[in-house]
Amino acid sequence: MGSDQRKDRMRFLCAAVIAGFLTTSAGVGAKELVIIANKAYPADRITREVVKEIYLGERTMEKSVRILPVDQVDPVVKKRFVEVMIGTSIQKYEAYWFRKTFRDGVVPPVLRESSPEVIQFLEREVGAIGYVWGDEALKKSGIKMLLSIEVGD
Template identity: 30%
Template sequence: MRVAAAGVLLGMLAGTVVVSAGARAEDASEPIVVIANPVFGNIELTRSLVRDAYLGELRYLGNIAIAPISLHERHPVAQAFLDEVMGMSENQFKSWWIKRIFRHGDVPPMRVMDSAEMIARVLATPGGMGYLSQSELPPGVPLTVVWRFTPQPATP
């Protein structure tokens, strides 16, 4: 019974996390930067390469195991990233990964709650790559800024 209760708590926890992420809105019209762990060195991380990494289709660059990191799906910057870089809706991205998890046994991008956690995870993870609002990236952080883009305003 104790184990069963833990199962229910686990599900509730998943939901609670989602709700708290939704409450933490940031301005999605700011430029967004794609960042990477310095281990990538001079490797050019193109937009299509980053897209393939987030889709699980590219898992290694040389001997570097790529570890894409996402902001939580309800985070406005995450939604802008899905629109601009992935060309997918939130549901399409989820659907892709559900099939990928079953079909290939892959692990979807790790999710973090905010920019501070994103920076910490990308720094701490060899092969880590992520994205955040440009204004949330403090100067002097030893991360590689791969490229930046400004989200297009949503059409009414």
């Protein structure tokens, strides 16, 4: 093996170590929000735009199933969801729903206290869709994941 080859191998190893370090450090603390639904929900994938339409009451049906969006009372996960997915603040989101319900007669998202309660509700209702932190949705049998979004620390 010539010295050039050794230098190339060293450069490759260094690059791999640095890349691995950067990847790992970026992953540490990066939280993942997942959009989940009942296992029989009539879609297997969903886009961010559709999630926004559902949580703003603009899309209420999926095929012939009424969509039942679920919101969390937990202000940490709700704040992150509303800011990242809806693009507004909790205060404006709630004011929007107050008007929307009155104007169009559309019921706002169901409220659940915590992620386990959201998952329990989703397991029962075919049209139910909700959001939880990624690690909270692992190994749950009655639900499926439709979308995953990294939302930072």
